[in-house]
Amino acid sequence: MGVLIPIGSGKGGVGKTVFTANLGAVLASHGKTVILVDLDLGGANLHTCLGVRNNHPGVGSIVWKKEKRLENLVVPTSVDRLFLVPGDNLLPGTANLEFFTKRRIMKELLELTADYVLVDLGAGASYNVVDFWLMSPDGIVVTAPEIPAILNAYSFLKTAAFRLLFRSFKKGSEQRERIVDFVVNRAEGQGDTFLAFAERLAESDGEAGGAAGLKALDELRRLRPRVVVNQGNGESDAAIAQRLREISSRNLGLGMEYIAYIMRDQSVPASIAGRSPLAVSDPDAMFIRGVKAAADRILRAPEAPAPGLELDDEDLFSMIERAFDEQGSPTL
Ligand SMILES: Nc1ncnc2c1ncn2[C@@H]1O[C@H](COP(=O)(O)OP(=O)(O)O)[C@@H](O)[C@H]1O
Ligand SMILES: [Mg+2]
Known part of the structure; x- marks a missing residue:
């Protein structure tokens, strides 16, 4: 397994x-x-x-149980060493993956053989998206330097932090109720950060919550989103981007790393029309300068520790799944 980098946006x-x-x-x-x-x-x-034609089977094949292995869906692109697992547009409603499908895709992502696996997620903070994003402690969030986009990026991070802690406790548990209560009733900007709350919850309930709560807390502490500001307009963007760091730190107790600031660049839409990545057709474009900054940070980063796969009812589901795997899953 190489380095997995999930990429989300609010x-x-x-x-x-x-x-x-x-x-x-x-x-x-x-x-x-x-x-x-x-x-x-x-x-x-x-x-x-x-520039890849839309006639290859994609991730939908896994969802529809026509294919078991993500690696069988990998196709080459026009760029050396760059490969693609194409997507599929599921009908609205079916985009809500069932638990086993989500786990299957997660496992498969971890088994792809490459130096880097970059995952383009759907927009927004549905649990489907967030669970994939949480597979790495330092997933990327892309935002524009505008207040509504920044607030959406903040909501994304907040949902991720909440989800990470929430899913580590059992359905119907008192801890889950306390987490919801904290998120619903706390006035933003006042009192404890979410991290401080999580520390109290996981540590005071160490026994009741068991190791799962403490493990979630550890993951929460290690969470360090990488933020990319795209479609920049100029200097005044800095103050807006700074707001994201401030509100995340004040409300969630979460740090972040800005890995790129990318300017608005008219050669971007042109490159999409031309069906070739701008990095190839015009490597000196302003947009690509920004992307290179992100790539440099990623290349210099130490390898992230193996991500967790914990979801709701982990024990039960993994037991069932293992049983299925051992006899060859009848549904796949
Ligand atoms: N830095 C940029 N400068 C100019 N246009 C951009 C830039 N980044 C993205 N775009 C344009 O914004 C649109 C949306 O981009 P896309 O990557 O599809 O967004 P998303 O995946 O977040 O929905 C595209 O038409 C693209 O050409
Ligand atoms: Mg997109």
């Missing part, structure tokens, strides 16, 4: 997909093998940025 249209495609191309230009996975199950379009 809202659509911020440039997540075009960033993912070009980050992959830049990493590949450094001699790395990169697999891009299109997990935007509502609006899969990563292939359009890569």
